[in-house]
Amino acid sequence: MSPKTLYDKIWDAHVAHEAEDGTCLLYIDRHLVHEVTSPQAFEGLRMTNRTVRAPDKTIAVPDHNVPTTLDRANAATMTEDSRIQVEALDKNAKDFGIHYYPVSDVRQGIVHIVGPEQGWTLPGMTVVCGDSHTATHGAFGALAHGIGTSEVEHVLATQTLIQRKGKNMKVEITGKLALGVTAKDITLSVIGETGTAGGTGYVIEYCGEAIRDLSMEGRMTVCNMAIEGGARAGLIAPDEKTFEYCKGRPHAPKGAQWEAAIAWWKTLYSDDDAHWDKVVTIRGEDIAPVVTWGTSPEDVLPITAKVPAASDFTGGKVDSAQRSLDYMGLTPGTPLSDIEIDTVFIGSCTNGRIEDLRAAAAILKGKKIKVKRAMIVPGSGLVRAQAEEEGLADIFKEAGFEWRLAGCSMCLAMNPDQLSEGERCVSTSNRNFEGRQGYKGRTHLVSPGMAAAAAITGKLTDVREMM
Amino acid sequence: MDKFTTLTGIAAPMPLVNIDTDMIIPKQFLKTIKRSGLGVNLFDEMRFDRQGNEIPDFVLNQDAYRNAEILVAGDNFGCGSSREHAPWAIKDFGIRCVISTSFADIFYNNCFKNGILPIALPAEAVDVLMKDAEKGANARMTVDLAAQTVTTSDGEVFSFEVDAFKKHCLIEGLDDIGLTMAKADSIQSFETQAAQARPWV
Numbered sequence: 001m002s003p004k005t006l007y008d009k010i011w012d013a014h015v016a017h018e019a020e021d022g023t024c025l026l027y028i029d030r031h032l033v034h035e036v037t038s039p040q041a042f043e044g045l046r047m048t049n050r051t052v053r054a055p056d057k058t059i060a061v062p063d064h065n066v067p068t069t070l071d072r073a074n075a076a077t078m079t080e081d082s083r084i085q086v087e088a089l090d091k092n093a094k095d096f097g098i099h100y101y102p103v104s105d106v107r108q109g110i111v112h113i114v115g116p117e118q119g120w121t122l123p124g125m126t127v128v129c130g131d132s133h134t135a136t137h138g139a140f141g142a143l144a145h146g147i148g149t150s151e152v153e154h155v156l157a158t159q160t161l162i163q164r165k166g167k168n169m170k171v172e173i174t175g176k177l178a179l180g181v182t183a184k185d186i187t188l189s190v191i192g193e194t195g196t197a198g199g200t201g202y203v204i205e206y207c208g209e210a211i212r213d214l215s216m217e218g219r220m221t222v223c224n225m226a227i228e229g230g231a232r233a234g235l236i237a238p239d240e241k242t243f244e245y246c247k248g249r250p251h252a253p254k255g256a257q258w259e260a261a262i263a264w265w266k267t268l269y270s271d272d273d274a275h276w277d278k279v280v281t282i283r284g285e286d287i288a289p290v291v292t293w294g295t296s297p298e299d300v301l302p303i304t305a306k307v308p309a310a311s312d313f314t315g316g317k318v319d320s321a322q323r324s325l326d327y328m329g330l331t332p333g334t335p336l337s338d339i340e341i342d343t344v345f346i347g348s349c350t351n352g353r354i355e356d357l358r359a360a361a362a363i364l365k366g367k368k369i370k371v372k373r374a375m376i377v378p379g380s381g382l383v384r385a386q387a388e389e390e391g392l393a394d395i396f397k398e399a400g401f402e403w404r405l406a407g408c409s410m411c412l413a414m415n416p417d418q419l420s421e422g423e424r425c426v427s428t429s430n431r432n433f434e435g436r437q438g439y440k441g442r443t444h445l446v447s448p449g450m451a452a453a454a455a456i457t458g459k460l461t462d463v464r465e466m467m
Numbered sequence: 468m469d470k471f472t473t474l475t476g477i478a479a480p481m482p483l484v485n486i487d488t489d490m491i492i493p494k495q496f497l498k499t500i501k502r503s504g505l506g507v508n509l510f511d512e513m514r515f516d517r518q519g520n521e522i523p524d525f526v527l528n529q530d531a532y533r534n535a536e537i538l539v540a541g542d543n544f545g546c547g548s549s550r551e552h553a554p555w556a557i558k559d560f561g562i563r564c565v566i567s568t569s570f571a572d573i574f575y576n577n578c579f580k581n582g583i584l585p586i587a588l589p590a591e592a593v594d595v596l597m598k599d600a601e602k603g604a605n606a607r608m609t610v611d612l613a614a615q616t617v618t619t620s621d622g623e624v625f626s627f628e629v630d631a632f633k634k635h636c637l638i639e640g641l642d643d644i645g646l647t648m649a650k651a652d653s654i655q656s657f658e659t660q661a662a663q664a665r666p667w668v
Contacts, residue, residue, distance in 0.1 A: 013664075412548075
């Protein structure tokens with residue numbers, strides 16, 4: 001048998017049909033659904049008298065535009081159009097008999113945090129969702145990627161996707177990370193290296209000692225932003241940490257089935273002499289705590305650097321860098337650590353898990369914030385409960401952070417959590433696009449520790465100075 | 468789905484690189500439960516000020532390009548969010564074809580589901596087409612999907628690649644869910660076999 005990559009193995013195990021021209025029907029093991037990209041898909045099913053083929057493999061949760069304030073049980077906290085979308089999901093989940101975690105359920109949260117937490121996401125699976133950050137689930141060695149609404153409808157109706165196989169890319173992070181360097185710094189640094197289109201057409205497998213050393217939470221952070229590097233999916237081969245995380249989760253297999261699952265999961269790795277279409281290697285020791293300065297996730301620099309000039313770039317990037325500098329209100333040559341900020345947001349499917357909150361709390365303990373506003377939005381109701389049990393919530397509140405309920409919140413600002421014009425925010429989310437966190441809002445992407453450090457000083461800050 | 472065969476129309480130049488789907492359709496317009504009506508919100512924050520007035524510099528606000536049916540754009544068009552509202556808005560505005568050096572995967576796929584043809588060409592070709600688009604309303608490009616060519620207003624022809632199955636669906640305007648449902652037997656037998664091999668799924 002010819003050697004295979006992890007992607008090859010998962011792909012081969014899920015091809016339900018292959019046409020002569022290589023177009024495949026890829027079988028989908030888990031379909032995650034949220035309120036924003038699904039209403040038109042369910043409507044399409046109704047119009048054509050189609051049904052959901054595998055409701056037991058379909059899991060829905062509202063997350064994108066739910067309020068995160070403590071009074072959200074009051075319907076008046078939502079705009080009418082948001083309420084209609086959430087009510088549509090309530091109804092669609094009921095009508096089509098799919099698994100559902102409504103806003104009132106403690107297990108509700110960001111779909112990419114709920115899936116792994118409940119044991120829906122398991123190694124070797126194919127996972128899709130009408131959301132580009134579905135790449136998150138790749139941390140389990142699952143082939144997971146975002147799809148559009150037409151494809152959501154296709155998966156609902158057929159439990160398959162029409163696909164052609166992508167190319168294999170290996171991203172190896174060798175050695176150890178230095179103090180203060182996190183999974184977020186890895187994933188941003190990779191994008192800084194490859195660019196936002198570097199992964200287009202590829203599935204990335206992240207490997208190397210620095211990746212193996214990460215917790216499952218950290219691995220999810222790395223895979224989450226594969227899409228910002230252009231790759232639909234990022235993968236990490238499952239290992240004992242993965243199995244330990246999955247064990248005992250509500251929807252993980254039990255007993256003899258668990259043993260059978262483990263036996264298969266242990267075969268899920270890239271063979272030594274597998275073919276890679278592209279290889280990127282970065283030394284873990286060379287990665288610093290980073291921050292984005294512009295309006296593309298590839299605009300990454302170490303916190304010790306200075307704001308670049310448009311003339312530092314070439315080609316089409318010259319104009320776009322100038323546009324970014326104007327939008328961000330930055331002057332070339334300014335040390336990044338001199339940039340004053342207004343707001344701190346900690347949360348999102350990138351960095352809204354318990355480990356992220358622990359990292360922020362470690363910096364914030366006994367300190368007070370200097371920014372105008374700061375909020376922590378846990379990724380799920382269960383993350384929130386755990387943070388309260390561990391005493392983290394008290395640290396956040398004493399520091400001056402708002403302690404919110406679970407949701408996507410200011411990552412994409414579809415709910416009331418938005419930046420105002422010119423407001424400068426340090427954010428643990430995944431996109432610094434123009435207008436992403438609010439009209440003319442300015443976003444600097446960082447790790448949770450860096451966000452906490454910035455909250456205390458009121459400026460972009462090197463977290464290592466506080467460790 | 469609407470068919471796409473040939474198109475002769477005005478092409479609007481947008482040389483900016485990394486145009487993301489948040490720019491194409493900002494999130495406040497995702498709170499719809501319909502597919503239609505998003506054309507008025509296409510590129511909203513680049514196109515209108517906060518009072519709803521047109522920003523004159525923006526290409527689609529210039530008289531020459533108000534009726535553009537083709538967009539010639541910078542590298543990595545459609546990156547970011549998977550929102551299909553982006554191609555819905557593009558189509559609803561009246562644009563049926565986008566040309567760039569590269570597209571983000573999810574956006575590229577979403578276009579074909581909505582009767583829009585995304586064309587990826589080498590940088591040298593996109594440069595020529597960008598210059599042609601900059602000539603304004605009198606310079607009309609022609610796109611021929613069957614022949615897989617784009618022809619400038621000067622008659623210069625560029626050939627492009629497109630997946631045969633996607634091309635077929637676009638030319639015929641096929642509903643791919645129907646096509647897949649015709650293969651229900653294959654799906655059923657896969658499910659039976661997978662239930663034995665991986666019963667925990």
